[in-house]
Amino acid sequence: MQQQRIQNELIKLQYQAVSHQLDPHFILNAMNTVSSAIIREQKEEAYQLAAKFSTLFRETLEHSDDVSRSLEDELEFVKNYLLLEQKRFHDAFSFDFIVEDEVESDLPIPKMLIQNFVENAVKHGLRPLDKKGELVIHISQKNDTLKINITDNGIGRINAGSNGSQGTGKGLKLMQQIAMLYKKLEGTSIDIVIEDLEDASGEASGTRVIILIRSDREADKKKV
Secondary structure, rough: HHHHHHHHHHHHHHHHHHHOOOOHHHHHHHHHHHHHHHHOHHHHHHHHHHHOOOOOOOHHHHHHOOEEHHHHHHHHHHHHHHHHHHHHOOEEEEEEEEOOOOOOOOOOOOOOOOHEEEEEHHHHHHOOOOOOOOEEEEEEOOOOOEEEEOOOOOOOHHHHOOOOOOHHHHHHHHHHHHHHHHHHHHOOEEEEEEEEOOOOOOOEEEEEEEEEEEOOEEEEHHHH
């Protein structure tokens, strides 16, 4: 009964996370991007964008009751989101995924964990930038600890706050709640740290989110 209650609360929080990008505003923007490609008679691009949007939407609906998904599936979700946003903003930013060889791609992680911070980076860090934006998702693994670095060269949290954007703070609080419940449900510890990056002159030069996911598999083995 207790486990079911925790799972239901997790699903509720994850729904709050996903609703930010599959709300009517995002859907309209995504469809406008597809329509624009059709008007320009770029049929192949329109088809690819429509397929990615369809995949994104279907993944959300079909797995709405799941609290986790594999790292590989989470990254695919994030990639489809970024491709849509990249085209929408006329390639104003680039992105790169670096996944080290030792990473277990089938490792289960909380749904929307990476996506939430990537979305914040695009909306509140890269979108207001007056130069080419860059986003790098770097994933490594040592023993049972998965490390996810999400780094952008955006305007930084302080400047985002000055612009009236509080997305990073809200997103962090939401994901910390999800991490706490996920540990109770699955016994997996998740630590989240956000670093404000500065250039040589001390000016904001971006943000780095560090997520450490530690599996308790070794501890479980000792109990057996």
